[in-house]
Amino acid sequence: MVIDHAEKTMDTINKNLFLFWLLMSLALLPVAGFIMHPTRRVTIRFRHKIGAREMQLFNETYTNPFGEPITITRFKYYISHLSINEKELSSKTFLINEADSSSKTLVFTTGITSPQTLSFVIGVDSLLNVSGVQTGALDPLNGLFWTWNSGYIFARMEGKSDSSHAPAHSVNWDVGGFRSPYNASRKIQLTIPTDIIKAADPVIVIDADLLKWFNAKHTITIAQSPLCHQPGKLAMQLADNYSTMFTVAQ
Amino acid sequence: MKKVRIISCMLLLLLAALAWVEGYKPPTPLKFIVPRNWPKPKYDFAKNPLTQEGFLLGRKLFYDLRLSVDSTVSCGSCHQQFAAFSTYEHNLSHGVNSSLTTRNAPALQNLAWQSNFMWDGGIPHLDLQPLMPLTAANEMGETLGGVIRKLQQDASYPKLFTAAFGSPLINTQRMTKALSQYMLMLVSSNSKYDRVMRGEDSFALPEQLGYNIFKQKCSTCHKEPFFTDGSYRNTGLPVDNTLNDYGRMNSTGDHKDSLKFKVPSLRNVAVTFPYGHDGRFFSLMNVFDHYRRDMVVAATTDTLLLRRMPLSNYEIGQLTAFLNTLTDTIFLKNSMLAPEGKLESVPFQHLH
Numbered sequence: 351m352v353i354d355h356a357e358k359t360m361d362t363i364n365k366n367l368f369l370f371w372l373l374m375s376l377a378l379l380p381v382a383g384f385i386m387h388p389t390r391r392v393t394i395r396f397r398h399k400i401g402a403r404e405m406q407l408f409n410e411t412y413t414n415p416f417g418e419p420i421t422i423t424r425f426k427y428y429i430s431h432l433s434i435n436e437k438e439l440s441s442k443t444f445l446i447n448e449a450d451s452s453s454k455t456l457v458f459t460t461g462i463t464s465p466q467t468l469s470f471v472i473g474v475d476s477l478l479n480v481s482g483v484q485t486g487a488l489d490p491l492n493g494l495f496w497t498w499n500s501g502y503i504f505a506r507m508e509g510k511s512d513s514s515h516a517p518a519h520s521v522n523w524d525v526g527g528f529r530s531p532y533n534a535s536r537k538i539q540l541t542i543p544t545d546i547i548k549a550a551d552p553v554i555v556i557d558a559d560l561l562k563w564f565n566a567k568h569t570i571t572i573a574q575s576p577l578c579h580q581p582g583k584l585a586m587q588l589a590d591n592y593s594t595m596f597t598v599a600q
Numbered sequence: 601m602k603k604v605r606i607i608s609c610m611l612l613l614l615l616a617a618l619a620w621v622e623g624y625k626p627p628t629p630l631k632f633i634v635p636r637n638w639p640k641p642k643y644d645f646a647k648n649p650l651t652q653e654g655f656l657l658g659r660k661l662f663y664d665l666r667l668s669v670d671s672t673v674s675c676g677s678c679h680q681q682f683a684a685f686s687t688y689e690h691n692l693s694h695g696v697n698s699s700l701t702t703r704n705a706p707a708l709q710n711l712a713w714q715s716n717f718m719w720d721g722g723i724p725h726l727d728l729q730p731l732m733p734l735t736a737a738n739e740m741g742e743t744l745g746g747v748i749r750k751l752q753q754d755a756s757y758p759k760l761f762t763a764a765f766g767s768p769l770i771n772t773q774r775m776t777k778a779l780s781q782y783m784l785m786l787v788s789s790n791s792k793y794d795r796v797m798r799g800e801d802s803f804a805l806p807e808q809l810g811y812n813i814f815k816q817k818c819s820t821c822h823k824e825p826f827f828t829d830g831s832y833r834n835t836g837l838p839v840d841n842t843l844n845d846y847g848r849m850n851s852t853g854d855h856k857d858s859l860k861f862k863v864p865s866l867r868n869v870a871v872t873f874p875y876g877h878d879g880r881f882f883s884l885m886n887v888f889d890h891y892r893r894d895m896v897v898a899a900t901t902d903t904l905l906l907r908r909m910p911l912s913n914y915e916i917g918q919l920t921a922f923l924n925t926l927t928d929t930i931f932l933k934n935s936m937l938a939p940e941g942k943l944e945s946v947p948f949q950h951l952h
Binding site: 480 | 727735748
């Protein structure tokens with residue numbers, strides 16, 4: 351009996367040692383990779399604004415270019431194909447959410463030495479819309495998914511406005527659609543200023559001005575269009591508008 | 601590339617080690633059998649390999665009332681096995697809080713060969729389908745977050761997810777993959793028609809005559825062996841002014857698709873009444889009268905039906921005899937597909 355017991359203990363010790371070494375070597379792998387390829391760190395930070403002011407959810411009422419008041423309660427969007435000099439930094443899709451400050455800063459390591467242009471797509475690749483249920487930022491649990499006519503909602507601006515005739519004075523703009531002719535994904539291209547190019551670990555701050563949703567390529571009033579709940583013409587126009595909302599802060 | 605290979609080798613080793621330490625048992629593969637002479641399935645099994653554990657987990661989820669907001673409705677409430685997984689005797693199905701769906705629940709069968717789901721084809725993948733009933737206010741009324749939380753807090757689900765997927769992680773993807781594993785096994789291929797096609801049985805005379813008429817008048821749309829060609833067509837059902845359902849147009853936004861609905865399979869048609877996308881036809885006779893008399897021919901009506909479809913009473917008799925050969929009792933009574941493997945019988949009165 352005693353021998354049996356000792357044998358069992360030896361066995362677990364051996365197993366644990368083996369596991370320990372495996373885990374150690376795994377943990378060291380990324381470090382090894384880093385030493386072999388010297389890289390720069392690029393930080394991309396999103397700032398959401400109303401005109402020149404940084405926006406706040408819930409607490410403030412803003413006025414759009416048509417004099418309509420709006421309190422914003424939700425603001426989020428998916429970005430994909432994030433690239434510098436047309437080289438993808440990541441194949442992932444990111445969910446940028448005003449309510450989650452950690453989602454607004456993205457950090458990458460890259461071998462690119464002089465970042466001139468930054469581009470990304472607001473939207474989710476059509477393939478990811480049709481190949482089953484995704485995980486992480488794309489988990490339909492995040493709420494940016496139409497379940498009855500499947501597809502991701504690429505961007506959402508939601509709030510309340512006295513100018514809205516919709517129930518509870520809501521403003522509910524859900525923009526998405528991956529099927530032609532109502533494909534709402536939009537590519538954004540920005541130029542990176544020279545002082546940022548030269549920085550050792552560049553920090554690129556991207557400002558997004560929400561007022562562009564109302565007035566850019568098209569004029570879209572709350573009174574006329576408080577709701578956008580499906581792919582179509584209004585979603586296409588909102589996408590055209592918000593595709594102009596980004597600038598790189600100097 | 602080399603780094604990736606090294607990492608994956610290490611991960612494999614780690615998994616093996618974990619299995620060794622924990623006594624983890626990998627799930628048992630489940631074979632998906634493609635009936636003789638049937639085409640290759642459209643579902644990508646490589647991305648969701650069937651296993652016995654995955655199937656059993658999916659079956660449990662399918663029949664679990666707790667997936668709805670007030671624990672009153674499961675997938676199985678609206679998709680009943682004795683009705684080929686449609687809602688028995690209901691034109692529209694009942695959701696939580698005395699709500700009604702706006703469409704007739706179709707039979708669930710041979711889903712592995714289907715690439716778009718719902719009467720308007722709005723859902724392009726089987727794994728995405730459960731998201732809709734789980735969250736719709738007139739079906740199960742839950743949120744995905746709510747469902748996942750309930751499963752995570754349950755005593756048995758983490759173990760079942762471990763058995764099926766190798767770790768207790770419960771997320772939307774795993775839940776829907778398990779549901780798909782169950783639904784993919786809903787294969788109906790053992791009706792009298794199938795036996796005749798395999799040379800194991802023969803049609804009685806009226807059935808054979810009905811089959812001949814069917815091939816002539818119906819099978820362009822209701823194409824064998826699935827009895828649907830998967831297309832969307834307007835067969836002249838005028839719009840109901842309380843439902844205002846324009847079918848495929850809801851999904852594509854294209855006026856040319858107005859009033860087009862997916863051609864339904866006619867397998868097990870004898871038990872899937874009422875018929876039509878909103879269940880407006882209570883019997884096969886109602887459907888025949890629609891095709892020969894009541895159809896409303898309009899701009900998007902199918903070109904095959906521009907002059908309606910002449911059908912004599914005699915033809916209707918033979919067609920009905922043939923359609924009855926599509927009932928697959930082996931499928932309707934397969935206890936593997938029933939809740940916890942126990943078969944339920946047809947209710948004497950309205951259940952839900």
